[in-house]
Amino acid sequence: MKGFVMFAWLKSWFGEKPQLSDEQLQRFDAWQALPIPKLDKPFTEMRCVVVDVETTGLNLMQDRLISIGAVAVVNGKIALGDSFYIVLQQKAASDKGNILIHGIGHAEQLDGVLPADALLSFLAFLGKDPLVAFHVTFDETMIKRALREYLGLNFKHPWLDLAYVMPGLNPPLAKKHRALDDWIGQSNIRIDARHNALADALATAQLLQVAYAQAMQKDISKMSELHDLEKSQRWVNSVS
Numbered sequence: 001m002k003g004f005v006m007f008a009w010l011k012s013w014f015g016e017k018p019q020l021s022d023e024q025l026q027r028f029d030a031w032q033a034l035p036i037p038k039l040d041k042p043f044t045e046m047r048c049v050v051v052d053v054e055t056t057g058l059n060l061m062q063d064r065l066i067s068i069g070a071v072a073v074v075n076g077k078i079a080l081g082d083s084f085y086i087v088l089q090q091k092a093a094s095d096k097g098n099i100l101i102h103g104i105g106h107a108e109q110l111d112g113v114l115p116a117d118a119l120l121s122f123l124a125f126l127g128k129d130p131l132v133a134f135h136v137t138f139d140e141t142m143i144k145r146a147l148r149e150y151l152g153l154n155f156k157h158p159w160l161d162l163a164y165v166m167p168g169l170n171p172p173l174a175k176k177h178r179a180l181d182d183w184i185g186q187s188n189i190r191i192d193a194r195h196n197a198l199a200d201a202l203a204t205a206q207l208l209q210v211a212y213a214q215a216m217q218k219d220i221s222k223m224s225e226l227h228d229l230e231k232s233q234r235w236v237n238s239v240s
Helices: 002-014 022-032 096-102 106-110 115-126 136-151 162-169 180-186 197-217 223-239
Strands: 047-055 065-074 077-087 131-133 159-161
Touching: 022 115, 047 136, 047 197, 065 115, 065 136, 065 197, 077 115, 077 197, 115 136, 131 136, 131 197, 136 159, 159 162, 159 223, 162 180, 162 197, 162 223, 180 197, 197 223
Parallel strands: 047 131, 131 159
Antiparallel strands: 047 065, 065 077
16 A cells, blocks of 8 residues: 555656646746746835645655645735635545535535646746645645646746744743744634634634734834745754
């Protein structure tokens, strides 16, 4: 069984590229042609996209991407009209226990948007703007796997991980607060539907605003400086 899982994982990364329609190729090429924004300007003068995903489980090699929720933060403010949510069509719906977590039922999963089209829509929403998440590794890996499998895209994109930025900005709380819920509670952020991709993305976007405010108090004003802070905190975690 383990060998089959490894084979499926390797095939998704190194197998033949998927065949896209002419319309899909046009959408893909349009995204590829977009300019890459600079990260060395104030985060109050740029757009970034906060993202969260729901999946069939927590296995990075085996489980599948079910939904993507994303909220844009533009010039430091959450743009509620600039949000994104989509459910990818599944060949088979996930089990009942998994559905109880994210609330995306059998019918909704089976009737979702074809994965290639769903991912092209996500890329169109994202543009080339930087991505933000809490515990980036999971979201990034699941999105990269899906983009590789359905679009043949080796997705290389800047991500900012608030799971390291927030401790970096608040050293006294670093050992006490580990999870997103810890920081949401600390920041008095309200979230009505935990484990819904769009609701979680909105809560994380509010946490990003908190990070922006705290960073500016420390004379940190650029996205590139937040990336430097993240790297420093990763090093602190590795030696502590």
